[in-house]
Amino acid sequence: MSLASLPPSSRPDRGSGRAGSEIPVGLGPDTPARGGRRGRSSRITPQERAEARSVSLRRIGALFVPHRWPLVVVSLMIAAAAVVGMASPFLLRAVLDTALPQQDLGLLVWLVAGMLAVAVITAVLGVVQTWISSRVGQQIMHTLRTQVFTHLQRQSVAFFTRTRTGEVQSRIQNDIGGMQSVVTSTATSIAANLTTVVASLVAMVALSWQLSLISLIVLPPAFLLTRTVARMRREITARRQAELADLNVTIEEGLSISGVQLSKTLGTARSLIDRFTESSHRLVDLELRSELAGRWRMATMSVVFAAVPAAIYLSAGLPATAGKISIGTLVAFTALQAALFRPMLGLLSVGVQITSSLALFARIFEYLDLDVEIADPVHPVPMDPATVRGEVRFEDVTFVYPNADSAAVAGVSITVPAGSSLALVGETGSGKTTLASLVSRLADPTGGRVTIDGVDLRDLRLEDLAGIVGVVNQHTYLLHTSVRENLRYAKPGATDAEIETAARAARIHDLIVSLPDGYDTTVGSRGHRFSGGEQQRLAIARTLLRNPKVLVLDEATSALDTETERAVQQALDTLAEGRTTITIAHRLSTVRHADQIAVLDHGRVVEQGTHETLLEREGRYAALAA
Known part of the structure; x- marks a missing residue:
């Protein structure tokens, strides 16, 4: 079974993402596992009995x-x-x-x-x-x-x-x-x-x-x-x-x-x-x-x-x-x-x-015996994350959930030059998060392909891809350990200086050093010791510590107040230089300076251009901005 065969009820843009995650996770059916009924009886099913006998x-x-x-x-x-x-x-x-x-x-x-x-x-x-x-x-x-x-x-x-x-x-x-x-x-x-x-x-x-x-x-x-x-x-x-x-x-x-x-x-x-x-x-x-x-x-x-x-x-x-x-x-x-x-x-x-x-x-x-749905290729194409330019291409990409009447993403072709920025906008359920999740290979397209520097993502080792693509979304997951170890989780060999540099870039360093134990402060279960905005900035610092050539930002600043959002956005703009950035946002103010904006509607790109160009067309983007 592949991720492409999941039901439409679980589409990420429909709010099925699991809270507490730092990546888009709404890519599975919104149904419980076998035996997941609340208050279920302890009666063994014929399937379970057959499995026990077949061992x-x-x-x-x-x-x-x-x-x-x-x-x-x-x-x-x-x-x-x-x-x-x-x-x-x-x-x-x-x-x-x-x-x-x-x-x-x-x-x-x-x-x-x-x-x-x-x-x-x-x-x-x-x-x-x-x-x-x-x-x-x-x-x-x-x-x-x-x-x-x-x-x-x-x-x-x-x-x-x-x-x-x-x-x-x-x-x-x-x-x-x-x-x-x-x-x-x-x-x-x-x-x-x-x-x-x-x-x-x-x-x-x-x-x-x-x-x-x-x-x-x-x-x-x-x-x-x-x-x-x-x-x-x-x-x-x-x-x-x-x-x-x-x-x-x-x-x-x-x-x-x-x-x-x-x-x-x-x-x-x-x-x-x-x-x-x-x-x-x-x-x-x-x-x-x-x-x-x-x-x-x-x-x-x-x-x-x-x-x-x-x-x-x-x-x-x-x-x-x-x-x-x-x-x-x-x-x-x-x-x-x-x-x-x-x-x-x-x-x-x-x-x-x-x-x-x-x-x-x-x-x-x-x-x-579970099949691995997203696996390493048998003969991977070697790619050193340090030498990647970061050009991302969606080539006639289609993604279909099983039993769906229509594709979540259909025939999308977009080229994102290395070092440039792409913003994906559209109404809820338009396929923005689904499309972005294909870049980090949380799912594989049903049709077409996604490439980085001309190499199909399915031909790359997952570990190499994780070193190339960094993902931050609105749901932040922090480990129950110190701030330092939470950041170092992204790069186990990171020095304290590198950790501090990433924290400064995410505008969270001053807050950390003001804590009684500084970087050794325990964040608490799922980071609930920190506010949503503080968690978000810690997640951004953790991703930036890896220095990925491609950034996927799925509502990355959604939990921040206006002032904090502006500070973090400035940091992201500075760090985006030399990186390829794909941003998903409902607040159009955060994407108006993107090199190109793609407007999605029911999984299709209906408009594409810069902020000013799209406003002049007075089409779907202009309606969203109104």
């Missing part, structure tokens, strides 16, 4: 491939521990059948020492293998987190316009966090339990094959029961994670600075509390159901397992078998049987855990 176990296993050698070492240690541990029942039988009846103290000491040695060896091996397996698991979780974050960074603005912020956070935090036990202990758990089961079975048969048959009669119903419980857990897990995402959205919307201001001014705090309470209550119910799913069934199986020793004791005392099985063999076998059922239950539990975790993997893989 490939091979793909999950591929996560462990880079760590195969540590896992091999762990497996060998587990096998060694299992083999060593199997010596205990034979040592116990020797104690009961030989050392104690014969009062052989020397043999008894050696046997007891052997038991202690087995305990020490298995304990040490257990600690080491737990450390290795946990480290591997954490590395896998780190890989998943960084892969998801990196992939989401490559997504277009349209994706984030149509996706709830809390949903994205929930995928990275809750879903990946919920897989911790699976990726940190599943592989070793399977290896440890499987090895113990095999070793126990061999030892049991060696002690008494007849008693072994009695012990193994419970296996078929145990496996069938486990499959039923696993299916129950998987569905509940998917519903629980969806509810967690809803809870995250409520927190994001209700506790952000903008959300708090909105709730206080509209008096909606009670409804937000009710919404959060209901979501949390549903989550409690799902957590309980997740914990209790199949518990009665598994408890019944535990009772059956516990009844097996009683059956063994009974069979050993029957007339047909009385005296044929020694006390030592009986006790050792019972101990082995207990050692068998514990890992057997562990394997069944791991199976349930893996199956229920498929819902988590499905949600993570869904994000990793």
Whole structure:
């Protein structure tokens, strides 16, 4: 899916831009992500159920491939521990059948020492293998987190316009966090339990094959029961994670600075509390159901397992078998049987855990499988931002939203010579912001092309383009850190002198140094410590610090009062020398000195010329200026 296929309801000029952003963001559908209904139930959809079932176990296993050698070492240690541990029942039988009846103290000491040695060896091996397996698991979780974050960074603005912020956070935090036990202990758990089961079975048969048959009669119903419980857990897990995402959205919307201001001014705090309470209550119910799913069934199986020793004791005392099985063999076998059922239950539990975790993997893989709508070209054209002249051309550019009756931008051809200025004016919805967003490649044109110095923007690396084109719009996003770090965010290697120069150019330096902590003053969440005009000037300074050859100013001075606007405009006029500037403005006073003005109407250029020329024509521009 491309940005060109987004619905007209989300056109930027229609006011769908997300507040708090420093770039035009209204390029996505104005509909919530899946499951974004307020007060939604926690019912899993058929699509979600199908996704959970379609997750490939091979793909999950591929996560462990880079760590195969540590896992091999762990497996060998587990096998060694299992083999060593199997010596205990034979040592116990020797104690009961030989050392104690014969009062052989020397043999008894050696046997007891052997038991202690087995305990020490298995304990040490257990600690080491737990450390290795946990480290591997954490590395896998780190890989998943960084892969998801990196992939989401490559997504277009349209994706984030149509996706709830809390949903994205929930995928990275809750879903990946919920897989911790699976990726940190599943592989070793399977290896440890499987090895113990095999070793126990061999030892049991060696002690008494007849008693072994009695012990193994419970296996078929145990496996069938486990499959039923696993299916129950998987569905509940998917519903629980969806509810967690809803809870995250409520927190994001209700506790952000903008959300708090909105709730206080509209008096909606009670409804937000009710919404959060209901979501949390549903989550409690799902957590309980997740914990209790199949518990009665598994408890019944535990009772059956516990009844097996009683059956063994009974069979050993029957007339047909009385005296044929020694006390030592009986006790050792019972101990082995207990050692068998514990890992057997562990394997069944791991199976349930893996199956229920498929819902988590499905949600993570869904994000990793997202197509990158605006991607780097396979064979990029090299372009050094320092050597760019800055000529911008719109060559028969068309941009169409899906299901739209008409194009948002249609057949626009404009040449902006290097170092000159272009002003885009027109009524709301005329396509001004849409056209300007194509310059920074927030969207790709449906038809035609946009070039800088004759190179199609789609042939440039996104990182190179970001170094060439600087964007400032009316919505300013400031990080919750110091003023200095907010400015340095645009150029991590910037010196304090460069930061101060940019601030002076944006007419914000004097204000900054008047603050108690100067450039080290914390701006507060989303910059709400500063006024709208002050935020705007900080955003301008941040962009200018990068020294782009092309400037896109989308209502960049709209939040400023007349006096401040005049000062900033003077700074921009000075800095625009040698740069190509594309300005979008409703106040025609800010664009009257532009080298050329293009008037847009329903996505088409209906007039083009200088301020004086357009006024003389007494056309659309003159009507706007009236």
